[in-house]
Amino acid sequence: KQEVTQIPAALSVPEGENLVLNCSFTDSAIYNLQWFRQDPGKGLTSLLLIQSSQREQTSGRLNASLDKSSGRSTLYIAASQPGDSATYLCAVGAAGNKLTFGGGTRVLVKP
Amino acid sequence: SAVISQKPSRDICQRGTSLTIQCQVDSQVTMMFWYRQQPGQSLTLIATANQGSEATYESGFVIDKFPISRPNLTFSTLTVSNMSPEDSSIYLCSALDRGVDGYTFGSGTRLTVV
Numbered sequence: 001k002q003e004v005t006q007i008p009a010a011l012s013v014p015e016g017e018n019l020v021l022n023c024s025f026t027d028s029a030i031y032n033l034q035w036f037r038q039d040p041g042k043g044l045t046s047l048l049l050i051q052s053s054q055r056e057q058t059s060g061r062l063n064a065s066l067d068k069s070s071g072r073s074t075l076y077i078a079a080s081q082p083g084d085s086a087t088y089l090c091a092v093g094a095a096g097n098k099l100t101f102g103g104g105t106r107v108l109v110k111p
Numbered sequence: 112s113a114v115i116s117q118k119p120s121r122d123i124c125q126r127g128t129s130l131t132i133q134c135q136v137d138s139q140v141t142m143m144f145w146y147r148q149q150p151g152q153s154l155t156l157i158a159t160a161n162q163g164s165e166a167t168y169e170s171g172f173v174i175d176k177f178p179i180s181r182p183n184l185t186f187s188t189l190t191v192s193n194m195s196p197e198d199s200s201i202y203l204c205s206a207l208d209r210g211v212d213g214y215t216f217g218s219g220t221r222l223t224v225v
Contacts, residue, residue, distance in 0.1 A: 032213075034213055034214060036216070041201070041219075041221055042218060042219060043117070043203055043216045043217050043218035043219040044154075044203065044205075044216040045216075046112070046213055046214065046215065046216075049213040089153065089154070091154075091214070093214070096159070097142050097159075097207050098144075098156060098159070099144075099154075099156070099205075099214060101153045101154045101155075102153060103152075103153045104153055
């Protein structure tokens with residue numbers, strides 16, 4: 001059974017600092033990995049999708065890497081802003097098109 | 112990517128009653144899913160909504176408690192039946208968008224059972 005872990009569970013940084021969020025998974029037989037953002041009490045917003053054949057994806061200040069062999073993905077957010085404060089979730093896609101979610105990292109960017 | 116409209120956005124319900132949550136997608140999608148997010152927790156898959164047939168439920172979730180309909184490729188409903196305070200959660204629907212091969216989520220329904 002796939003297990004997804006996100007470390008740290010919470011992170012507080014001053015504005016302008018780079019953010020590094022980690023995601024690890026136990027079963028490397030994945031189809032893809034997707035990073036989401038969730039604001040309090042809201043739904044999920046997709047940030048980046050990495051296919052199993054890819055090593056990384058970039059969008060603006062966001063960059064996500066994937067190392068299937070070691071079961072790891074890292075989300076980098078450059079030059080953080082207070083508006084980046086949210087919970088970030090990684091989810092692994094596998095057989096049956098099912099997503100398995102990590103527990104999330106709650107980020108606070110202080111002005 | 113697909114856009115999902117989910118309603119209601121929130122509701123407060125009496126125990127023993129039922130609530131139906133609706134999700135409308137702005138394009139045809141192959142697969143739709145329903146998740147539950149309990150307070151302070153991550154998302155747990157309830158079931159896969161299959162078009163024209165019975166939903167496929169995950170371990171710990173049953174059709175009598177969470178009946179699901181999916182009459183076409185753009186619409187699905189989840190009913191939370193005979194509610195108890197333990198059902199207080201955020202419920203989210205999701206669609207697999209084959210065009211970009213990624214998952215899109217609705218804005219969620221925050222349910223409080225009193």
